[in-house]
Amino acid sequence: AQSVTQLGSHVSVSEGALVLLRCNYSSSVPPYLFWYVQYPNQGLQLLLKYTSAATLVKGINGFEAEFKKSETSFHLTKPSAHMSDAAEYFCAVGRGSNFGNEKLTFGTGTRLTIIP
Amino acid sequence: DTEVTQTPKHLVMGMTNKKSLKCEQHMGHRAMYWYKQKAKKPPELMFVYSYEKLSINESVPSRFSPECPNSSLLNLHLHALQPEDSALYLCASSGQGAGSPLHFGNGTRLTVT
Numbered sequence: 001a002q003s004v005t006q007l008g009s010h011v012s013v014s015e016g017a018l019v020l021l022r023c024n025y026s027s028s029v030p031p032y033l034f035w036y037v038q039y040p041n042q043g044l045q046l047l048l049k050y051t052s053a054a055t056l057v058k059g060i061n062g063f064e065a066e067f068k069k070s071e072t073s074f075h076l077t078k079p080s081a082h083m084s085d086a087a088e089y090f091c092a093v094g095r096g097s098n099f100g101n102e103k104l105t106f107g108t109g110t111r112l113t114i115i116p
Numbered sequence: 117d118t119e120v121t122q123t124p125k126h127l128v129m130g131m132t133n134k135k136s137l138k139c140e141q142h143m144g145h146r147a148m149y150w151y152k153q154k155a156k157k158p159p160e161l162m163f164v165y166s167y168e169k170l171s172i173n174e175s176v177p178s179r180f181s182p183e184c185p186n187s188s189l190l191n192l193h194l195h196a197l198q199p200e201d202s203a204l205y206l207c208a209s210s211g212q213g214a215g216s217p218l219h220f221g222n223g224t225r226l227t228v229t
Binding site (some may be wrong): 044045104106 | 159163
């Protein structure tokens, strides 16, 4: 079984400040980990993914995440927040299947607010 | 612009209506998904098609009926829905290989009256 815990359902940061969104996972096999962003009235957009290559993963819009096996974490960071980063962020864990699809388990989400 | 296209963007239907949601992708993906998302919640998996065959049904009520006519199209047929079925319905697709990310459409906002 696999699961994801996102600590903090709401995070507020000032414009220009560091963004840190926390994600811890549980998986009985080596996981594939993803961060998605959802803007209002839109679908989910992939920010970045970890698939057992480099532990530091760079994504779009200046975001990056570090896979730490010892801490079972995959926290999302951005050095300097921008107003356009305000959105809902979902961490997800998957492990693939023999059917050529990916069954993802999503965290409950973190709403990021940027303070001008 | 999203590479997964969903129509319609909004749909209002009565409990006795029959309607369909449509999804199309041209990325050559062979896995397609339907998710349901309630406000302020994560997406919940409903169905997965792999190579046009239904591979996962997450115990979804029979008033939701999926269909995959070909590798690019995915439909969700709706009949006798309840007001609690009002939600954002998201379609997604993914390529082959473990760890392939899902690509989501912008969803259909469904309201059942």
